[in-house]
Amino acid sequence: MNGPLDGIKVLDLSQGAAGPTCAMHLGDLGAEVIKVEPPGGDWARDLGPPFVAGVAASFLGMNRNKRGIVVDLKHPGGAEVVLRLAEQCDVALESFRPGVADRLGTGYEAMAARNPRLVYAAISAFGQEGPWRDRPGVDGVAQAMSGIMSVTGAAGGPPVKVGVPAADMAGGAFTSQAVLAALLARERTGRGQRVDVSLLDALLAFQVVPLSMYLADGRPPPRLGSAAPYAAPNEAYPTRDGYVMVAAYTPTRWAALCRAMGMPELATDPRFETNEKRVVGRRDLAAVLEPVFRTRTTAEWIGILDGADVLCGPLLGYPELMAEEHVATSAAVVTVEHPAVGTIRGTAAPGRFSDTRAGPGRPGPVFAGEDTTAVLEEHGFTADEIAGLLQSGVVSDPGRERSGNGG
Numbered sequence: 001m002n003g004p005l006d007g008i009k010v011l012d013l014s015q016g017a018a019g020p021t022c023a024m025h026l027g028d029l030g031a032e033v034i035k036v037e038p039p040g041g042d043w044a045r046d047l048g049p050p051f052v053a054g055v056a057a058s059f060l061g062m063n064r065n066k067r068g069i070v071v072d073l074k075h076p077g078g079a080e081v082v083l084r085l086a087e088q089c090d091v092a093l094e095s096f097r098p099g100v101a102d103r104l105g106t107g108y109e110a111m112a113a114r115n116p117r118l119v120y121a122a123i124s125a126f127g128q129e130g131p132w133r134d135r136p137g138v139d140g141v142a143q144a145m146s147g148i149m150s151v152t153g154a155a156g157g158p159p160v161k162v163g164v165p166a167a168d169m170a171g172g173a174f175t176s177q178a179v180l181a182a183l184l185a186r187e188r189t190g191r192g193q194r195v196d197v198s199l200l201d202a203l204l205a206f207q208v209v210p211l212s213m214y215l216a217d218g219r220p221p222p223r224l225g226s227a228a229p230y231a232a233p234n235e236a237y238p239t240r241d242g243y244v245m246v247a248a249y250t251p252t253r254w255a256a257l258c259r260a261m262g263m264p265e266l267a268t269d270p271r272f273e274t275n276e277k278r279v280v281g282r283r284d285l286a287a288v289l290e291p292v293f294r295t296r297t298t299a300e301w302i303g304i305l306d307g308a309d310v311l312c313g314p315l316l317g318y319p320e321l322m323a324e325e326h327v328a329t330s331a332a333v334v335t336v337e338h339p340a341v342g343t344i345r346g347t348a349a350p351g352r353f354s355d356t357r358a359g360p361g362r363p364g365p366v367f368a369g370e371d372t373t374a375v376l377e378e379h380g381f382t383a384d385e386i387a388g389l390l391q392s393g394v395v396s397d398p399g400r401e402r403s404g405n406g407g
Contacts (some may be wrong), residue, residue: 003030004356008183010034011086012066013106014095015042017139017165018199019123020062021172023093026179027065028349029358031091034375035066036082038073039396041368053341053366060364061346064336068365069372070396077394079105085379086111086118090192091179095123098133108194118192119182121175127198137199142167146203151210153223160223170202224282232278232285233257236315237293243315244293244301249275253310260308261292338363372397 008031012023020035020042027033035042042063048056072078083106086092092111094101101107101122108120122128125137143149143161153160175197182195204211210221210229227235231249248257254275258267266288272278278285293301298314305312314320321327334348349358365371372395376386389395 002356003028003358004353005029005031006356008032008091009089010091010093011082011089012036012093013082013101014093014123016044016095017058017062017168018171018175018202019093019095020044020059021169022121022123022175022179023066024062024064025172025176025349026091028360029351030356033066034085034089034371035063035068035365036085037068037070037365037368039070039393041070045368052344055366060344060366063364064344064346064360065362066364067362067371067375068367068369069375070369072394072396073104073106075392075394077389077392079110081376081389081394082106083110083114084381085375087114088379089115089118090183091119091121093121093123093175093179097136098122098124098128112192112194116191117186119179119186119195120192121179121182121195121197123171123175123197123199125198126200128196132200139165139167139199142199142203146200146207147211148203148207151207151221151223151229154225155223155227157223166206167199167203170206171197171199174202174205227282230279231275232282233289237286237290239293239298239301240296242298244298244305245313245315246305247311249278251275254278256308257305257310260304260310261289263288263292334360336360336363338366341366367398369396369398 005026008026010023010026010031010033012019012033013036014020014023015037023033023035042059044059044062045055047058050057052060071081073082086106094106096104102109108122111118111120124133125142126132126135137145140161143166144159146167148166149159149161152162175195178195178197182193186192213230214220221229225235226245231247233254234247234249236243236245246257248254254272255264255267258264266272270277271281272285296304302312302314316324322333327333332348333345335343335345337343344363346360349360351358373386373390376389376395377383381389386395390397
């Protein structure tokens with residue numbers, strides 16, 4: 001089966017995590033993705049350990065389903081190579097600081113002049129306009145300035161960065177969504193357009209619940225560890241041997257939890273009889289529940305709470321998660337083969353389609369520029385043109401150069 005984006009071609013000039021993640025999503029959906037790297041490669045290749053064949057494992061995880069070429073955009077002929085490729089693409093993606101792509105000759109206006117149907121997506125830290133436009137930023141900086149760190153961490157403790165690159169992952173996901181919307185719009189209008197997504201905007205959208213609360217009453221949500229500021233009980237409680245996450249804040253499940261814990265009278269305790277009262281009295285509630293949760297193991301509590309139809313789950317680390325049968329049978333972890341380094345494992349595309357394929361078809365480019373010659377040939381560059389580009393240093397192809405066939 002072909003993917004839902006079969007026939008769509010993406011030119012990915014982005015580096016780091018957000019842009020490459022967006023392009024990976026599009027590739028998982030069946031788009032053909034050409035990853036353009038500078039000489040020396042995407043700087044994310046060095047984000048390790050761990051490394052696979054000298055390349056950061058995280059880089060390979062974010063760059064599957066792509067073919068890689070190297071183009072030196074600082075060379076006088078580099079922009080022309082990219083523009084010629086863009087003529088035959090549906091989507092272009094970049095993550096330069098605002099204005100850099102224009103100075104390099106690969107900005108929206110230059111590409112749209114060659115291909116008016118092109119959807120051009122630009123990901124930056126703070127967007128293309130506004131006072132913060134020119135501020136540099138990466139995931140951690142965006143997390144700090146978006147407010148998300150102010151609500152993350154233990155109660156009374158310091159602010160904490162989310163344990164995954166939340167700005168990059170949200171930015172990549174929201175950009176892929178925006179690109180798909182622009183492609184749909186193109187079906188009606190016949191024209192492409194520019195799409196601007198910032199890491200800041202992505203994290204603001206990611207925080208729709210706490211920000212909506214703040215905008216309503218002007219009170220910043222506190223740091224509550226694993227708890228939620230709008231519902232209780234809705235947090236991880238310590239057991240005899242670990243933690244159990246419990247979400248029992250609706251009236252029915254609150255009563256069920258109290259019965260399952262052997263305290264049915266707690267359901268009508270005036271201090272805790274409504275969700276609002278339990279949220280306000282969260283500390284008093286924890287003082288009642290925690291000693292009881294500590295009397296049994298996590299597995300015992302899961303069995304008891306599942307039987308009572310109380311929403312719950314064990315707190316799993318990565319080793320425990322990967323050992324779970326459900327993860328294996330749901331194909332949440334997939335493998336792809338690279339001819340030079342062998343098997344590479346990674347996370348699966350989250351969408352499951354009944355009639356079309358989605359998922360990894362090929363690994364990311366282990367070597368920067370490993371597909372340069374093949375991609376240029378497919379896009380109409382003659383053998384003499386390619387030889388001249390290799391000789392001048394505008395492009396590079398490590399495989400060809402290792403074989404001694406380069407210019």
